Amino acid sequence: MHLYRSHTSGALRKEHVGQTVKLSGWVFRRRDHGRFLFIDLRDHYGVTQTVFHPERDFFEAATHLKYESVITITGHVVAREGNTVNPSMPTGEVEVVVDTLEIQSAAAALPFLVDDKDGGPEELRLKYRFLDLRREKLHKNVVLRAQIISSLRRRMTGMGFMEFQTPILTSSSPEGARDFLVPSRIHPGRFYALPQAPQQFKQLLMVAGFDRYFQIAPCFRDEDARADRSPGEFYQLDIEMSFVTQDDVFAAVESVVYGVFDEFSNWRIDDGKGPAPFVRIPFREAMLKYGSDKPDLRIPIEIRDVSAIFRDGGFAAFANGVKAGAVVRAIPVKNVASQPRSFFDKLVDFAQGIGSKGLAYLVYGAEGVKGPIAKYLSPEHLEALRVQCGAEPGDAVFFVCDKQDVAAKLAGQIRVKLGRDLDLVEKDVFRFCWIVDFPMFEYDEEAKAIAFSHNPFSMPQGGMEALRTKDPLDILAYQYDVVCNGVELSSGAIRNHKPEIMYKAFEIAGYGPEVVEKKFGGMINAFKLGAPPHGGIAPGVDRMVMLIAQEDSIREVIAFPMNQRAQDLMMGAPSEVLDKQLKELHIQVDPKVVAELKKKEQEAIEG
Numbered sequence: 202m203h204l205y206r207s208h209t210s211g212a213l214r215k216e217h218v219g220q221t222v223k224l225s226g227w228v229f230r231r232r233d234h235g236r237f238l239f240i241d242l243r244d245h246y247g248v249t250q251t252v253f254h255p256e257r258d259f260f261e262a263a264t265h266l267k268y269e270s271v272i273t274i275t276g277h278v279v280a281r282e283g284n285t286v287n288p289s290m291p292t293g294e295v296e297v298v299v300d301t302l303e304i305q306s307a308a309a310a311l312p313f314l315v316d317d318k319d320g321g322p323e324e325l326r327l328k329y330r331f332l333d334l335r336r337e338k339l340h341k342n343v344v345l346r347a348q349i350i351s352s353l354r355r356r357m358t359g360m361g362f363m364e365f366q367t368p369i370l371t372s373s374s375p376e377g378a379r380d381f382l383v384p385s386r387i388h389p390g391r392f393y394a395l396p397q398a399p400q401q402f403k404q405l406l407m408v409a410g411f412d413r414y415f416q417i418a419p420c421f422r423d424e425d426a427r428a429d430r431s432p433g434e435f436y437q438l439d440i441e442m443s444f445v446t447q448d449d450v451f452a453a454v455e456s457v458v459y460g461v462f463d464e465f466s467n468w469r470i471d472d473g474k475g476p477a478p479f480v481r482i483p484f485r486e487a488m489l490k491y492g493s494d495k496p497d498l499r500i501p502i503e504i505r506d507v508s509a510i511f512r513d514g515g516f517a518a519f520a521n522g523v524k525a526g527a528v529v530r531a532i533p534v535k536n537v538a539s540q541p542r543s544f545f546d547k548l549v550d551f552a553q554g555i556g557s558k559g560l561a562y563l564v565y566g567a568e569g570v571k572g573p574i575a576k577y578l579s580p581e582h583l584e585a586l587r588v589q590c591g592a593e594p595g596d597a598v599f600f601v602c603d604k605q606d607v608a609a610k611l612a613g614q615i616r617v618k619l620g621r622d623l624d625l626v627e628k629d630v631f632r633f634c635w636i637v638d639f640p641m642f643e644y645d646e647e648a649k650a651i652a653f654s655h656n657p658f659s660m661p662q663g664g665m666e667a668l669r670t671k672d673p674l675d676i677l678a679y680q681y682d683v684v685c686n687g688v689e690l691s692s693g694a695i696r697n698h699k700p701e702i703m704y705k706a707f708e709i710a711g712y713g714p715e716v717v718e719k720k721f722g723g724m725i726n727a728f729k730l731g732a733p734p735h736g737g738i739a740p741g742v743d744r745m746v747m748l749i750a751q752e753d754s755i756r757e758v759i760a761f762p763m764n765q766r767a768q769d770l771m772m773g774a775p776s777e778v779l780d781k782q783l784k785e786l787h788i789q790v791d792p793k794v795v796a797e798l799k800k801k802e803q804e805a806i807e808g
Contacts, residue, residue: 205273211247215294217278222297224249225273225305227335228266230316238263239296242274243335250287250296251276259302269315269335271306274299323756328770330761342758346746349461350417353438353742356457362415362440367402369395369419379423381433389787395421398739400658401724403441404696407735408727414441417742425765428754429688429744432767437691438745441737447679447695450736451635454683455479458690458740462631466749469630479683483638492530492613494639497687498632500620504612505531507600510585516577519561522602530612532599533590534619538564545597551618552601557611561600565592574600617687631685631748638662639680642673642709653710655680658724659694660736661706668705683740685748693738700728 205225213222226244233239238253238260251274253263266272276297287293312328313321315335320326326333333339354364373380373394380394396402398420406414418439426432438457442450455478462470471479480498487494490503508528511519519529537544545562552560563572563586570583578586590598599619601611620626641661643654651673659678661667667676679695697703703725707717717725746758756762763769783790 202275209246210242210244210249211291213249213278213292213295213297215280218280218295220278221275221300222278223273223275224251224297226271227315228268228270228272228308231266231268233264240266242272245340247291249292250281250290252296252298253302254298257299257302259299262304263299263302266304267308267310269308269311269332270304271308273303273305275301324764324770327756327762327764330771334760339757342746342750342752343760345465345750346742346758346760349465349746349749350436350742352461352464353417353457356460357415357438357440360413360453360456362413363411364416365406365411365414366416367396367399367406367418371396371402381421381423384786384788386785386787397422398437399439401721403439403737404658404724404735405727407441407443408730408732410443410733412443414737415439418739423767426763426767429747431743431755431759431762432765433763436742437739438742439737439739440693441735443733443735445695445734445736447637447681447736450693450695450738451478451681454691454693454738454740455633458633458683458745461745462685462749466631467629471630471632479633479635481635481637484636484640485638487636488609488613489530492609492611492616493687494636494682495684495687495689496613496634496636497617497620497626498634499627499630499686500616500625501627502532502534502616502620502625504609504616505533505590507531507586507589510582510589511600511602514578514582516561516574519600519602526604527602528605528608529600529602530608531586531590532601532612532616532619533592534597534599534623535593536595537597537623538566538595540597548599548615548618552611552615555611555614556607557601558603560615561602562597563592563600564597565594567594572597633683633685636682636684637680638677639682640674641676641678641680641706644674650711651709653706656692656694657706657710658697658703660697661702665699665702665705668702668709673709679736681738683738688744688748690744691738691740693736695734695736698728698732698734700725703728 202223205223207223210224210226224242226242228240229243229248230241231239236255240251240253240263241248242251253260274297276299278295278297281287281294281296311332312325313332315332318338320333320336334343357364370383370393373382373392374397378397380397383393383395385391385393399416399418403414416439418437419434420437421434424430424432440453442453459470482496484494487496489506492504506528508523511529512523514520523529549560561574563570563575563583565587575583586592586598592598599615601608601615603611639655641654641659642651645652655678659680662677662679663671680692681694682692683690697706704714704717743755743759747755750758752758761769761771768774
């Protein structure tokens with residue numbers, strides 16, 4: 202028999218009754234019933250109940266075993282009888298009567314119980330992440346992640362894609378988020394950067410003629426944490442394809458993403474009709490209807506533009522705002538007229554808390570229209586609003602007035618809050634969509650100039666002709682996002698592969714050819730030597746797993762995440778290094794900065 206086990210702790214079934222087996226694992230649960238001691242033994246594969254009889258010479262040692270001690274036992278499998286059968290456990294029809302016990306590793310007192318469902322405060326869990334990973338839910342999430350990545354690879358290679366690795370040490374990117382910089386020892390004063398994404402490399406692979414590339418790519422960005430974004434590093438399914446249109450990219454991504462979500466979740470996907478094309482929503486339509494370019498389509502609320510109605514209405518605050526260039530967005534909601542006044546007051550407080558000057562509303566009842574602004578509007582204006590918003594008795598309509606971008610954001614956040622507070626979010630379904638037709642340029646109010654709005658390397662719709670003849674703010678790009686349940690999985694684009702178009706696009710954004718050649722010389726020089734039309738995308742692996750696992754935080758699907766302050770509490774990173782190492786890298790640390798940092802860290806610990 203093997204030194205440590207003949208079976209795993211998840212393998213034993215009724216057909217094993219009578220066999221002698223050897224198991225190894227962790228002491229998960231322990232129940233002392235006087236005559237017998239029951240220990241649930243856990244390993245990667247499952248849990249088996251073991252029984253210790255008092256006549257055994259190791260019984261006393263077994264009674265003193267602490268939780269999470271590692272042991273090896275041999276014993277014989279017996280069937281459980283009657284109400285001792287545990288149908289909630291795959292191994293619940295049997296148990297192992299222990300004949301020998303060997304303690305492999307005695308555990309000390311635990312900072313928290315592995316059997317505890319939430320594990321305690323997140324900071325404590327991250328400090329002891331190796332222990333936290335023993336908890337059933339988290340363990341399953343990390344296994345799920347590995348299975349999803351395996352499925353992604355299988356599906357990509359099945360469609361003719363090849364996986365290539367791109368450099369981890371590269372040059373600093375002048376655009377995007379902050380880089381993580383790596384000082385060079387042999388080139389004093391110069392730095393590598395960890396890649397924010399393999400963007401330029403994957404495009405150069407297309408220029409090199411490889412046609413269909415993918416990679417489960419590590420990406421590094423020095424940015425703040427949030428629920429759907431981990432600070433420091435993350436992984437994405439990086440994809441690039443040559444000689445493709447936007448539709449070709451969509452078809453490939455839809456096949457892979459639909460397949461993975463269908464394989465690993467029992468939720469419905471859209472209408473359950475199979476991997477049909479995801480809904481496509483132009484950017485401007487998304488901002489109008491949902492107040493977001495990552496809309497949650499499970500919420501049955503659509504925002505309306507009612508600026509024209511209020512322009513000549515009697516409500517002066519909105520009328521004057523519209524005449525000064527603002528817009529009015531309406532958020533109609535079904536069957537809320539019966540809600541208490543406190544519901545409306547709390548929503549007004551919420552709107553003000555997210556930056557709105559206020560929140561107007563109308564309530565439609567059997568006896569007519571009520572609400573704080575009803576008295577300022579004529580019957581004709583009230584009727585026009587009712588028709589425009591599709592309101593019926595029992596409904597309410599909420600209004601915000603502000604600059605277009607601000608009004609969209611406010612209305613979008615109010616829409617989401619209403620959907621959640623009123624339990625309107627559709628259950629057990631994934632609603633995918635593509636956001637398409639992003640503007641190529643936008644007006645930067647601070648700089649008072651035209652700037653790129655999304656991705657400077659995207660192909661403008663209409664090509665050079667559009668750049669030469671159209672108002673820059675009217676030019677659309679072949680840029681797209683794929684969104685699921687209000688979470689952006691990825692951005693992508695058909696790339697601008699023509700140097701003359703790239704020069705012109707950057708010129709409109711205020712960059713001369715010398716800037717393009719200095720910052721993006723490697724890319725543009727490659728394009729001058731023959732580049733195919735190409736495009737791609739990079740869905741976030743972490744976010745896909747988070748959605749499939751039905752977790753609210755991305756840290757619940759990553760084996761060793763950092764905390765929200767970008768610290769690895771388990772390994773103590775970032776950490777101080779030896780003076781010798783700093784000298785080798787030609788770096789000198791300001792002692793005042795270090796002292797201030799330590800002071801802030803101590804204050805954070807204390808309070």
